Amino acid sequence: MIERLLPADVSCAATRAETVPDGFLFPEEEALIAKSVAKRRNDFATARACARRAMAGLGLPPVAVLRGHRGKPLWPEGIVGSLTHCHGYRAAALAREEDVLALGIDAEPHAPLPEGVRELVTLPAERERIGPQAAEGSGALHWDRVLFSAKESVFKTWYPLTGTELDFLEADLTFSQERSAEGSEGPGGSVAAGGAFAARLLLTDPALPETLYGRWLIEDGIVATSVLVRPDWRAGEGS
Template sequence: MTPPANPSGEISLAQALATIAPNGVRTGCRIIREGDEAHLLPEEARSIPARQPAMRRASGAARWIAHRLLADIGISNVAIPRAPSGAPVWPEGIMGSLAHDDNMAVAAVARVGHIVSLGIDVEPAEPLPDDIFAIVATGADRAGAVDRRLAGRILFCAKEAVYKAAYPLDREVLGYEDIAVDLDAGRATTKTGRKVSLAHCVAPRVVVLAFVGQ
């Protein structure tokens, strides 16, 4: 059952995302609500194989955000179907990224320009379990001055976002060990040599934006 929506948390996260987004990138968030699967356009609904109500609600919430971000730049009534790879398919001239955890969906969109690829990920602001941390973190990662309690979670979120930003450009499947993250410097490097910029917030969710410039 989806917990009751907390609009104050939604507003706080929306404000934090707007603060970290680079110029030209629009961001948004939505607490996943009962019935959000109804926001899927017919083409989108057909493209999403998951039949579990929770997964379809989350996909509907993320696309609800994206539809509104696109409308803000004059693009309305355009479907964002799911490709066989799992990535969203954006309208020509647009790049973007979607993500959700169990309770919150986020999206980022931009016109293709000085930024050529985007990735976003969201996670609860909770410590990463030790067994997952052991898989995610490597000796090349630098957590810097971030809250030590959340360092693993932010690293995890960053690597997920980097993969989303790098894959459309390099078509290279990356593991966590293939991405080195420096949170203080706000950058990551993949095993292919791809340089990706990072920005993150913790308010009240961990969200990382990853983007590649010209």
Template sequence: MVLPDGSDIRSDCSAAQFVASFRELVADDIGVEGGDFKPADRDLPLKEEAHLGNVVPARRREFRAGRLYARQALRGLGIPETVIPIGPDRAPIWPTGVVGSISHTRSLCAVAVGLSADYLGIGIDIEENSSLSGELAKLVTHTSELNEREVIEARLGYDLPKLLFVIKEAFYKMHFPLNRRFLAFRDVRVELDVERHVAKAVIVSSSRFVAADTFDGRFGSSHGTLFSCFALSAP
């Protein structure tokens, strides 16, 4: 159904349900906001845009949406309106005392933030629910991760390599700011608990698993969007 202003009720509902599903995935003390890019269409230039550079309009739109949803998420933590600059690695620089992550698809944006007193790091990723090509799947996954692929895909209803891609991206976005160590997709092996929607990320070294380097995350899906979150609690 299309309203007189051109907006689509179905699209709005899907975006709202996506955010609600994401909120159910994370702990109560992690702030989650998101939705479509409509808030970015308002004629309100953001200070952060001055450092964005010469980018295509679609990239500028998703960037603006990310910053606007990030401000909403921060307000939920009691953090007042603030500028969120772009870091040297192009990641957002959060206010002191905050950790967080931003992710986009071609039509949706999600933000998750938490207090650094509670979390050392947070990483999220959202992707459209489409299958990876065979070649890309080989780059992203270990053979062992695809054991029982047909059973898992029948249970979840989406492409297992794409899910592993989303999980590893979320893990990397949590891990890199803490360690400044670049990890390739095959540097991490994922173990899934399909029933509980839990993913364990195991960092591998020289093809040998390092049991101490394991991290628990969550994953889910909503209206054609896959998502994952890793949050490392503070000691």
């Protein structure tokens, strides 16, 4: 799924398997999760297996992917990337800094957010906008979960460049849906839909534009989102 949301110069790898044959860990990665429960270890290992497949797609040798503050993946010099994992889906997306300034990906189960969470992670204006969208023939889509995932992708794009926190309420997102994917039934009866979104940042930083743009896709019970910023983004200001 993720590869369908990003351009060709981004190397993507994903799996729906709970375990993968190439899910080995380097010793320094093992040390990071030595005391973790089995599920956490498995998520960690499968996500890094995807990362190493994505590295191969860029012609890079496999290396350990350690963690910085807030769990930020530490990539080889000259590489930007993002990881995500949820039940039933793990993915990695990597690119060269000369091609991509920053990117973020996220995957979530396509289900409503837990009770009370929607109000914590969405702005009143966002709730007003997604309400009518759900009523216009797209009631099978869980827009609150799509919005949550998109904000996760925004944060993963923002944080590595700025080194500062971005709260869920500091980005105002607007969605569009492709006419060719308006809640159609996918394989197994799952909803298949997709489109684009714009994230207007209410907290700004000179490292990034004030509005970030991304894509979203729902398929086989998974919501996937992505955000990408090019190095020459300033050239498009005011255009």
